[in-house]
Amino acid sequence: MLTTSTFYQLTYTQQADTLLQEGTYIQSRSENNFLVDLYELYDLLVEVFYQKGSEDLVSIMAYNTNDKLQLLSKGINLTPRLCFKTDRTIYPAKEFCA
Numbered sequence: 001m002l003t004t005s006t007f008y009q010l011t012y013t014q015q016a017d018t019l020l021q022e023g024t025y026i027q028s029r030s031e032n033n034f035l036v037d038l039y040e041l042y043d044l045l046v047e048v049f050y051q052k053g054s055e056d057l058v059s060i061m062a063y064n065t066n067d068k069l070q071l072l073s074k075g076i077n078l079t080p081r082l083c084f085k086t087d088r089t090i091y092p093a094k095e096f097c098a
Contacts, residue, residue, distance in 0.1 A: 002042045007062040015060050019046055034058060 007015060023041040030036075035055065037048045041062070049058040 002044060004044060004062045004064060007041075007044060007046070012057075012060065015046075019048070019060075 002018075007018075010018065019039055019041055023039040023046060026038040026040055026045075028035060028037045030052070033052050035050045035052055037050070039046045039048070044062045044064065046063075047061045049061070050056060051058055
């Protein structure tokens with residue numbers, strides 16, 4: 001099991017590798033000047049913040065699942081930034097979503 005403190009002891013590269021190899025992508029959202037990708041990693045929810053426009057990595061935040069789900073259920077915008085058509089073509093969520 002991975003805890004938030006153990007996750008934060010990893011370097012950014014190790015956090016990214018662990019997230020990509022063992023995490024499950026859930027959804028992306030737009031929040032202020034950031035694009036935020038949400039992942040589930042064991043008992044954690046992990047948010048990866050990118051700067052809008054450049055998509056430069058800004059921050060990686062890990063939360064205990066129950067704590068973060070309570071925050072998310074209080075009205076944070078969870079509109080996806082991309083949607084997929086049945087033929088796997090990607091469209092920005094504002095233009096098309098099927």
